[in-house]
Amino acid sequence: MYDAAGAVTGVATRGEVYARSLWHGVGGVLLRSVDGNRVYVHRRSATKLVMPGLHDCWAGGVVAPGEDPPTTAARELAEELGVSGVPLVELFVMTYDEGDGGLRSHLYAYEARWDGPVRHQPEEVADGRWMPLVALRARLADRTWPFVPDGRMLAERWFAERGEPIESP
Secondary structure, three states: OEOOOOOEOOOOOHHHHHHOOOEEEEEEEEEEOOOOOEEEEEEEOOOOOOOOOOEEOEEEEEOOOOOOHHHHHHHHHHHHHOOOOOOOEEEEEEEEEOOOOOOEEEEEEEEEEOOOOOOOOOOOEEEEEEEEHHHHHHHHHOOOOOEOHHHHHHHHHHHHHOOOOOOOO
């Protein structure tokens, strides 16, 4: 568990974190092709506890007890997409707060470059594909595209920091 300022305050089960809307940490990785022109976009499995069936461009998950965010990000990249041993570049940290008893987290964003095989963990990832950056920007501008809200927020910030803000039609 974390406090609103981002300091670790203790440990709780995932179910308790979600049920009580507790602040927690999340490590996520944007997987890009080596040339930087494509991003791996996947669809979450229908059995996921949170945001099932939605698209995402971040492999990520909850920071486990005793783990730090970069370790979480590397673990999640290996678990969800089968990519390991690649350097992670720290991007930024931001907060996500749905309010009204919803999810509240500190999102630690990283990037990795990879052109090798991607292997989905079936329990977490239903399918996925490489998407050109221009196509991802266009899809994110379409607010009806079923995309995880915190992942959308991270992607919008990532594009904005590149000088390519997402503008909805």
